[in-house]
Amino acid sequence: MEPLALDGGPKTKSTPFASGKRFGAEEAEQLLEALEQNTLFYHFGHKVKHFLADFNQLYGVKYSVATSSGTAALHVALGAAGISVGDEVITSPITDQGSLIGILYQNAIPVFADLEPHTYNLDPKSVESRITPRTKAILVVHLAGNPCDMDPIMEIAKRYGLKVIEDCAQSYMTKYKGRLTGTIGDYGCFSTNDFKHISTGDGGIVVVNSGDEADYETTHAFADKNYRRLGTQLDRGTKHIAPNYRMTELQGAVGIAQVRKLPWICERRKVIGDRLNQVLASAQGIRTPEVRPDDECTYWFYMFRLELSELSCTREQFCKALEAEGIPNRAGYIPQVCYMQPLFQNRQAYLGSSFPFDLTETSYEPGLCPVAENILETAVQIPINEFYSDEDIRDIGLAVLKVASAYSTRSKGRVSYVEE
Numbered sequence: 001m002e003p004l005a006l007d008g009g010p011k012t013k014s015t016p017f018a019s020g021k022r023f024g025a026e027e028a029e030q031l032l033e034a035l036e037q038n039t040l041f042y043h044f045g046h047k048v049k050h051f052l053a054d055f056n057q058l059y060g061v062k063y064s065v066a067t068s069s070g071t072a073a074l075h076v077a078l079g080a081a082g083i084s085v086g087d088e089v090i091t092s093p094i095t096d097q098g099s100l101i102g103i104l105y106q107n108a109i110p111v112f113a114d115l116e117p118h119t120y121n122l123d124p125k126s127v128e129s130r131i132t133p134r135t136k137a138i139l140v141v142h143l144a145g146n147p148c149d150m151d152p153i154m155e156i157a158k159r160y161g162l163k164v165i166e167d168c169a170q171s172y173m174t175k176y177k178g179r180l181t182g183t184i185g186d187y188g189c190f191s192t193n194d195f196k197h198i199s200t201g202d203g204g205i206v207v208v209n210s211g212d213e214a215d216y217e218t219t220h221a222f223a224d225k226n227y228r229r230l231g232t233q234l235d236r237g238t239k240h241i242a243p244n245y246r247m248t249e250l251q252g253a254v255g256i257a258q259v260r261k262l263p264w265i266c267e268r269r270k271v272i273g274d275r276l277n278q279v280l281a282s283a284q285g286i287r288t289p290e291v292r293p294d295d296e297c298t299y300w301f302y303m304f305r306l307e308l309s310e311l312s313c314t315r316e317q318f319c320k321a322l323e324a325e326g327i328p329n330r331a332g333y334i335p336q337v338c339y340m341q342p343l344f345q346n347r348q349a350y351l352g353s354s355f356p357f358d359l360t361e362t363s364y365e366p367g368l369c370p371v372a373e374n375i376l377e378t379a380v381q382i383p384i385n386e387f388y389s390d391e392d393i394r395d396i397g398l399a400v401l402k403v404a405s406a407y408s409t410r411s412k413g414r415v416s417y418v419e420e
Contacts, residue, residue, distance in 0.1 A: 013326025048252030070191020073204030075102030273299030279397035
């Protein structure tokens with residue numbers, strides 16, 4: 001067994017990772033055209049409309065609405081779905097804060113269901129166990145580009161009369177049994193911030209899957225102060241409040257060029273992640289992310305779990321050793337499950353107020369979602385991007401195998417290395 005770099009052995013990855021330019025002449029051309037319109041307002045210009053038309057064609061959908069961020073997209077979907085004061089929305093305890101902000105802005109209550117241990121997505125049985133008479137929606141998070149098990153989720157929603165909102169911020173071109181995530185629930189929400197598969201700096205999209213024009217108009221209006229701005233007429237007769245989450249023409253212009261690159265980006269990430277899964281499938285002490293046979297994951301990042309009972313190290317020691325081999329990584333995804341954040345522990349969404357938490361007896365105690373908590377205690381995340389070379393993929397796999405082998409309880413112990 002070759003010694004770990006941590007112990008003086010040679011590094012697995014001694015060459016830089018391949019990189020590439022995300023933005024280029026295509027984006028610059030679209031931006032110049034946007035500026036030449038002499039307006040950057042989405043309703044008067046053509047770039048946001050063009051961006052959405054291209055996205056709709058790629059996804060095979062009729063209606064979508066542009067927003068200023070992915071967080072905004074989720075808030076718009078919740079507003080269009082009629083989520084309001086005191087309603088309960090079931091969602092994942094391992095997600096970005098952006099999945100939760102819209103729920104609380106609507107003065108609704110986030111309710112956390114547990115996860116499947118190796119897809120890192122909602123467990124339908126746990127979802128159903130969290131339903132109460134106040135439940136109005138399920139906000140599904142397709143974490144890291146891996147699809148949630150949507151058939152049972154949709155069946156539960158139908159049985160209880162619930163809306164389903166898909167958070168697809170990390171799951172562009174991800175497929176669940178051949179269907180694109182974001183096209184299965186009532187609404188599909190996407191992010192185009194700088195850390196996603198495609199970027200417009202910031203931005204988002206809401207897909208309206210009902211195919212109903214009135215639903216689309218409601219969603220569109222909720223992103224624009226509830227002004228009815230479709231067609232040539234402007235109706236300011238707002239009946240209730242809504243935010244201003246409009247996308248600008250500059251974002252739309254960049255989006256046009258980015259959407260054209262999206263299929264290649266996602267296919268390349270799929271290849272990278274699937275290869276790592278194959279290489280690491282039999283590694284001692286490693287549990288690779290589970291992608292069901294009929295599904296396709298587009299790997300916003302690559303995250304595996306450690307079976308610490310099979311390893312003679314802590315997760316922190318494993319991560320440190322992997323870093324020494326030349327592979328960037330970090331422990332877990334977020335530091336703690338969402339319900340352990342001060343916001344939930346203090347039951348304070350707004351400064352100086354306990355509203356809307358004082359409307360509910362929902363509790364956020366440790367152990368609420370034990371599988372999710374264990375995922376975050378054992379997960380290791382490795383960043384990937386579409387520009388990685390085959391050599392880069394090989395080196396990541398070899399480094400993980402090397403570290404796992406060195407710490408395996410089946411091995412004869414770590415080997416030190418000293419240059420003669």
